[in-house]
Amino acid sequence: MEFENITFSVDAGVAVLTLNRPQTLNSFTVAMHQEVAAAVAMARDDATIRCLLLTGAGRGFCAGQDLGDRAVAADDAPPDLGDSVEKYYNPLIRNIMTMAKPVICAVNGVAAGAGASIALACDIVLAAKSAKFVQVFCNIGLVPDSGGTFNLPRAVGLPRAKGLALLGDKLPAEQAEQWGLIWRAVDDDQLQAEALAMAAHLAAQPTRGLANIKRLLNASFSTPLHEQLEQEKLTMRELGRSADYREGVAAFMAKRRPQFTGE
Structure with a gap:
């Protein structure tokens, strides 16, 4: 399909x-939400796609919701923001976090509001050193959505998450790396190359194994130890019968580069 x-x-x-x-x-406008949803579904469902890289054009990654797309005048009926979250933002976050493929985010500039939350929903986040993360919700009387209250404290801890969310301070990329919010801050002119190289590496790896690493790590925050151990056992049993495991062992023994298929 064609996108605008x-x-x-x-x-x-x-x-x-x-x-x-x-x-x-x-x-984000409704139109962009619809296009992003279609593209993410394509990446999720196409077996030839083995890694998704999400980034932004221009000087910013994403400023969150386009308030002009749902501007509210004083005499208007109150908008149902929950409806917008339910229809558009929540499905996007679920699709990113449950996709059985790695999702990389290359934050090329400011990531504010839902834009920051969408970045944090990805598996690995690289950011240009000039980029900043901003929890702007507090400035307009809202709460972090798009998984913000879930992923932010898990990344930086509750005290820092509260400070960021309550104060709305800008967090520079290099400090975000130091705090564990992102994987790495890189020079601006190297961001695209590093992100593409990482995506190419992940696309050549054993996809089913990566998908299950992602699934188990995401589940670990809400799963009791005994259940997590059981899931590890069952997953190892399944993956030990996969073609990629056989290929990985064979390549290691033969001292050659493995050719993984994701099967």
């Missing part, structure tokens, strides 16, 4: 989804 608010391309198993409304710092 994003770009989407696939090469060698890597899908690149770029938010493409740079004039508004890639803030």
Whole structure:
């Protein structure tokens, strides 16, 4: 399908989804939500795609919701923001976090509001050193959505999460790395190259194994130890019968590069 608010391309198993409304710092409208949802579904369902890279065009990654798309005048009926969250943001976060493939986020500029939350829902986050993460919800009387109250404290701990969410301070990328919010801050001119190289590496790895690593780590925060141990056992049993495991062992023994298929 053709897109107007994003770009989407696939090469060698890597899908690149770029938010493409740079004039508004890639803030979300309903139209962009619909296009992003379609592209994420394509990345999820296409077996030839083995890694998704999410980034933004221009000087920002994503400024969250485009408030002009649902501007509220004083005499208007109150909007149902929960409806917007339910229809658009929550399905996107679920699709990113449950996708059985790695999702990388390359934060090329400011990530604010839901934009920051969407970045944190991805599996590995790289950020340009000039990028900043901002929890702006407190400035307009709202709460962090799009999984923000879930992923933020898990990444940086409750005290720092409260400070960021209650004060709305800008968190520079290098400090975000130091706090454990992201994987790495890189020089601005190296961000795209590093993100693509990482995506290419992950696309060549044993996909089913990576998917289960992601699944088990995400589940670990709410799963009792005995159940987590049981899930590890069952997953090891399943993956030990996979073609990728046999290929990995054979390649190790033969001292050659493995050729994983994800089967």
